[in-house]
Amino acid sequence: MEFEAVIGLEIHIELNCPTKMFCDCPNDPGAAPNANTCPICLWFPGAIPQFSQAALEKAALLCLALGGELQPRSAFDQKVYYYPDLPKGYQLSQAHHPLSRGGGIDIADEDGARKRLRIHHIHMEEDVAKLVHELEGRTPISLVDFNRAGAPLVEIVTEPDLRTPHHAMEFLKVLRTQGRYAGASECSMENGTMRVDANISVRPRGTEQMNTKVEVKNMNSIRHVGDAIAYEIGRQSAAVQAGEAVVLHTRLWDPDKKATFPMRAKFEGPCIPDPAAPVIELSPAWIETMRSRLPEMPAPRAERFVSRYGLAGEEATYLSADPELAAYFEALIEAGIAPRTAMHWLTTQLAPALKDRGRELGNSPVTPRRLAALLHLLSRDEINAQAAREVLAALFESDADPEEIVRSRGFRQVSDRDALGELIDKVLEANQTAVNDYRNGQDKAMGFIIGQVMQASRGKANPKIIREILATKLTSGR
Amino acid sequence: METIFAYLPPRTDPLADGAPPGLRTAIQPCLSVAGWPTDAGAPALADYAALEDATVVSRLRQAGATLVGLTRTGEFGFGLTGSQAGMAVRSGAADLELVVDLAGESRLAAARAGIWGFKPSWGTVSRFGVIGLIPSMECCGILAGDAPPIGEFLRAAAGPDERDFSLPDEEAPDLSGGRVAAGETTVGVVVEALDALPSPAREAFRASLATLTAAGFALREVSLPDFPLFALVHQIVGAVEASSSAGRYDSVRYGRRSPGAKNWNEMYLLSRGAAFGTLLKSYLFQGAYFQFEAYEAYENACRIRARLLAAMAAATSQADFLVLPATNPAAPAKAATPEDIYAQSRFTAFANVTGQPALYLPPPSGEDRPGWQLTGPRRSDARLLAAGEHLRGILQGGE
Structure with a gap:
């Protein structure tokens, strides 16, 4: 039965x-x-x-x-x-x-x-x-x-x-x-x-x-x-x-x-x-007064997140489940951050960072204003994603602005093609095996080489430009 | 003095400079007086001293009254057994006495002492600091040798109190009184109340009413067929509320804790067993019975109470005020059981059930005639007092 x-x-x-x-x-x-x-x-x-x-x-x-x-x-x-x-x-x-x-x-x-x-x-x-x-x-x-x-x-x-x-x-x-x-x-x-x-x-x-x-x-x-x-x-x-x-x-x-x-x-x-x-x-x-004090509730808010910001239903539900998280998200958007970027950074970076530090969104030193400033630096290519993660960590330690942290810690991304070209030449010279592997058709060797360049630049190189230069230098001999 | 008072303060409150001497007031220890052993006459509160004044006490103090001491009382002021209520006024030791009126105690004590007794309308006087038993029926009762101290008390103490949320949300009652003139006043006589008096008390009461007719009042018979139900409803609802009210006396937070318990359950049984006298225990058992075993009977009593309120409202609307006997000559002089108390309260419990005001007017001293209990609709307190004063004048041959 x-x-x-x-x-x-x-x-x-x-x-x-x-x-x-x-x-x-x-x-x-x-x-x-x-x-x-x-x-x-x-x-x-x-x-x-x-x-x-x-x-x-x-x-x-x-x-x-x-x-x-x-x-x-x-x-x-x-x-x-x-x-x-x-x-x-x-x-x-x-x-x-x-x-x-x-x-x-x-x-x-x-x-x-x-x-x-x-x-x-x-x-x-x-x-x-x-x-x-x-x-x-x-x-x-x-x-x-x-x-x-x-x-x-x-x-x-x-x-x-x-x-x-x-x-x-x-x-x-x-x-x-x-x-x-x-x-x-x-x-x-x-x-x-x-x-x-x-x-x-x-x-x-x-x-x-x-x-x-x-x-x-x-x-x-x-x-x-x-x-x-x-x-x-x-x-x-x-x-x-x-x-x-x-x-x-x-x-x-x-x-x-x-x-x-x-x-x-x-x-x-x-x-x-x-x-x-x-x-x-x-x-x-009195009952109507109370009703008017209720904020926009999670279900209609999630629907609005889908229709206005183009989030997936699941993402919208996740964000709107927590009134503070939802408000934080909308504050980022108000500060000019693209909805997808805001969603991505909130869920994959800020939330785990808060959790690691045993903090809540409500008392986070990383306010929407500071995170937005950081994300603007990222979107203008002034820093790369790796540096942005480090700046985020730094935002928990000091109350300096992200711009100041980037300046004082030298996080600014290197996008100078000549300088990067020289750096890449040195890396290629030191890693002939990987270069040969790539030229013999092993595509994953590219990832290794990019990693070596990043390391040589102490994380500051613009990965987009590295890719472009490498593409030219390596395919020429493939 | 020791027979009347359970507690006399080392010295009376000093009077403020130049203030006229206020009412000398004796308090039944069912009303909280800060620092005084207001133990409600109950073993449950042995050694207990109140933390704050009851609102009626603090308001009287503000009006310049002097507290002369705590009178002796039976357990929680329920009934008159063990109570000296009225004796402080009668002996001249006080101008005013405050007691708790659960089922008519202020009017019965007044009848016993040959003085005035007044139960205000429910909800006109704050119950904050009143150590009671029956929240929906009890209130502070007032005893005095004459009407003016009662009026003075009401003017000082009645009205809203932010510490008593159970007071109805209404304005302070109009205490200006008003004129009572015989020619324009109808007095209602509750037939069924008179019928409940045994002979020859019934005839004596009827005869006493001739004074009213002679003075020019119109007498009108008013019928309340369910009058006997007032005391019954009071007993069921009152016992249930008392059982709940007494639940706090568990010796956990205050009160005397009986020794020798092996766990908290035993501590409860031992301490509560020692906390109450036999009469009160019977009453609490009755309440617990209705709570746990006969809840429907309690619900019925609540329904009947609502019906009785409507019937009483109809009765009071037929006259300017009603007159009834106060004491039951058939009741035992000393109460050993709750039933004895309800026999004593047969003619007074109604006002506690309905919340209406009631006044006991003693016969002129030396006259062998029954006293009168006057009552009117809720919040007619001042008018009732004025009627009492007018009748007192007639009885004494003054008007």
């Missing part, structure tokens, strides 16, 4: 707001333990939650970026359970009246066909504290860090429209892009600002039934989500084939063992309306 999976995702995204959701404490969980706490987020007697406008705005932007319909009225509920990471004994979450309903994400499925993955709803909730279990001597102790308690989150709940690990990974990639464009979150699974739980069940392909699902947690990259889902589909399919029943439970992904393992059942408490947190009422005018 052939099986297919039915998959739904529940994704928590931490909003990049300056403060927590219900108090003015900095939203900085990484600070010294319990540095960012106050009587509200520690829930002292007499405290009343103060809802953050910034959290609402970021959440709304994200909902709109995902095509969700912001609800005119939403409200917070208390998700009741008792655990030391929960200062109130309940978590404020929008269980009954979510901020947004509907929406979805378009992905390319395995065959490249467009597939719509629908979102059921998006709601806001507060994060919980962090528990650290340690040993004090031989005594196990539990420590609680409340810096994260009350941090603003949204939870995105999809419809069970996904069928494959590919769907899940593509969904998350697009979601990450939309979240970054909306300016709502970094959406990084590695940094924990995006956390994904997958609900998975299997059924015989071609049937429509909904079988018992298993929830899988603890994936900390998009790749792991795909791996965990693939593993779980295999595990459940094998179980069903062996006649075992799938029971409702939660499993943890173990990235080292590449397998999922059952976890202790988590207690699911009730959700009752919270009497203290304000009800959120959104006017159509």
Whole structure:
């Protein structure tokens, strides 16, 4: 029997707001333990939650970026359970009246066909504290860090429209892009600002039934989500084939063992309306204001890159997936760089250079203005590609202009035909074997000779002119 | 003094130079006073000192009031058992007392002490710093020997507070009062409330209303067939909210931690077991039952609450204000269970369910007649106080 999976995702995204959701404490969980706490987020007697406008705005932007319909009225509920990471004994979450309903994400499925993955709803909730279990001597102790308690989150709940690990990974990639464009979150699974739980069940392909699902947690990259889902589909399919029943439970992904393992059942408490947190009422005018704050989103931007700049679809999608990268690209074009050159240098030179240095585009010392200046030198043949790469490296070390670096380090390309002719004669004389090889029809000897000339010029020779001179000098004797 | 007060500060706040002496105010420790042991009378908060003043406290201070001390209270101010509410005013030790009114405590304490008790409209007085149990129903209640200190309190403390986001988004209520004239005022009598009084209290209450007719007020019978449901809805919704509110007392961040636990789960059980008295535990168990086992009943109670609000709005629209009894002679004097508290609150819980203001007007001293509970629509606080003052004048034969 052939099986297919039915998959739904529940994704928590931490909003990049300056403060927590219900108090003015900095939203900085990484600070010294319990540095960012106050009587509200520690829930002292007499405290009343103060809802953050910034959290609402970021959440709304994200909902709109995902095509969700912001609800005119939403409200917070208390998700009741008792655990030391929960200062109130309940978590404020929008269980009954979510901020947004509907929406979805378009992905390319395995065959490249467009597939719509629908979102059921998006709601806001507060994060919980962090528990650290340690040993004090031989005594196990539990420590609680409340810096994260009350941090603003949204939870995105999809419809069970996904069928494959590919769907899940593509969904998350697009979601990450939309979240970054909306300016709502970094959406990084590695940094924990995006956390994904997958609900998975299997059924015989071609049937429509909904079988018992298993929830899988603890994936900390998009790749792991795909791996965990693939593993779980295999595990459940094998179980069903062996006649075992799938029971409702939660499993943890173990990235080292590449397998999922059952976890202790988590207690699911009730959700009752919270009497203290304000009800959120959104006017159509406010929603339109939020909508107008969204930038051009990645899909239309990629289309524009194809039609206006002649990029290939894949290149355009790659560039537009990251709002900073896309903006950098357009800044280069604005500075007069040809789209193909800009695309090529961004992806093959600048991106790896940044990665090697552990830097991000946002804090790169190589600004679009400096890279454009460098590329202008290259296009005017004032330097060759090899020198341009070295200048790029130098741009990371100093804040001098590319022109200055070229001047001070002597990178200027030698295009003087007489000087190069003399140099080439010397190289040919010293490499008679290669010259003979070439003349005997071994074309690849040419590459070796060019390399020797470049080396003799200490990288400064204009390769185009070397080729021209060599062509004349060598073919004459061939 | 020790029988009334749980805490007396070493010296009273010095008065600002030349300022007139302000209201001497006794505070129930369910309202936060910075640095004072505002423990809400609860073992859960033993040794707890508030970090900040409640908004009502800081606003009273700004208006020149002097805080005389913290009164004794039962756990979280719920019910009157263990509470000395009203006694500071009655004994002359204070001009004003602030208590938390969860189900009618301010009006019941006033009836017990023979003084005035007032529960403002929900949302007109900030709850910031109120250590409560039932957020959607509780508010700061006021006790005084007469109407003026209550008016003074409202003028000082009512109105929007940026620290209480749960306040409705509306203007401060009009506290200028307004004239009440007998000839143009209709008093509604809630029939079903009277019917719920046992005999002979019912007859005595009816008889007391003759004073109103004699003074020229028009009396009108107003029907609220679901009146008995107010207390029931209060108990279900209140218990659920209390269960949630008390969730914070886990001894992780503050409060007394019971020794001997081997893990946090045991620590929870031991500490929470010691944090609450028997009566409160019963109430919290009731709330947890509705949360975890009978959620539908809670949802129904919320729906019925909405219906009761509409019925009460219809009732208050038929008269300038309503008059009801405040105390239930059939209730046990001391409450040992939540049911006892709800028996005591049978005639007062409605105002906490709906959020409307309610005033207890004591009979003139020395007279053996029932006190009156007056109520009107939400935000009619000033008018209700004015009506109380007018009636007091009539009762004392002044007008």
